[in-house]
Amino acid sequence: MRGYHDIGGDKAGSIPRVELPWLHWEKQVEAIRNLLGDGTRRIISLDEMRRGFESFGEDKYKALSFYRRRLEAMTDILIEKEIISQEELDKAVVEKTILWNKQKTEDDQS
Template identity: 70%
Template sequence: MQDNKGPRGYHDVGGDPAGSIPQVELPWLHWEKQVEAIRGLLGDGTRRIVSMDEVRRGFESFGIDKYNEFSFYRRRLEAMTDILIEKGVVTRAELEASIQIVRTRWSDQTDAE
């Protein structure tokens, strides 16, 4: 994509015809609130672990297929995860192990009900 200011990324749709914007306020899902809270904590003035610019760079570099596959908050979550791994805050193996623990706990909890 190109305009008079140079090449545009697949994520930059400003100025493209898209029809009217829906004016419906959708409620946040619980996990979306959690993603936003984590983003706020990672980027707050005390921690400064992941900046908003880094999150933006993260999801703008996904590639068109991955970018279009995810919702707004899923893109944020994936970008934050990638950045934390990139910075060495957590490893992919540590993350996968933690996910497995939570999945097992969740499975055990729902089986007991």
Template identity: 35%
Template sequence: MDDTPPPATHDLGGAPRFRCTPVDPDDEAPPDAFGKRVDAIRQILARKGLLTVDEMRRGIEALPEAEYHALGYYERWLRSISGIMAEKGVIGAEDLRP
């Protein structure tokens, strides 16, 4: 009996689902203003000792699979970072609610 669980969503090495998906060398898509803003906030929070890269990764890894693949790269970052800042009490959870 094989008790091996399936890989987590983010753990993509060798994933059969993408085995036949082409990689497009021309797909550069440099970050837009949104992405640059999220990226800058991440770096500032890290420098201030409020966030480690592993905390951010853990937050990204906790995203449900459909959301993980539907969200843009920096949108995943934002979900993770803002959630972790609320979790740690750096900001209030209510601050993020519409």
């Protein structure tokens, strides 16, 4: 069996020689994953996160950016392991969205 992430030797176009900035949310994804996997916490390992993005479906894998894949896989595994629940995360996302929209409105008015 060959996973959709197992692409060594596949035909592909020229290398996109781009150097993109590393965004804050991307750093935050890496930082939180590192903390959750450290020696004192041991909540989620790198291989568990990899299993997450290797099993969430090829279409999703191909559509997401590198760090978004890691974010989605991390939340999937945390929910699977019942460290957090989908409801808790959804509720926090709603709260953060409201906060962000409020912030944006204030910025637009100032």
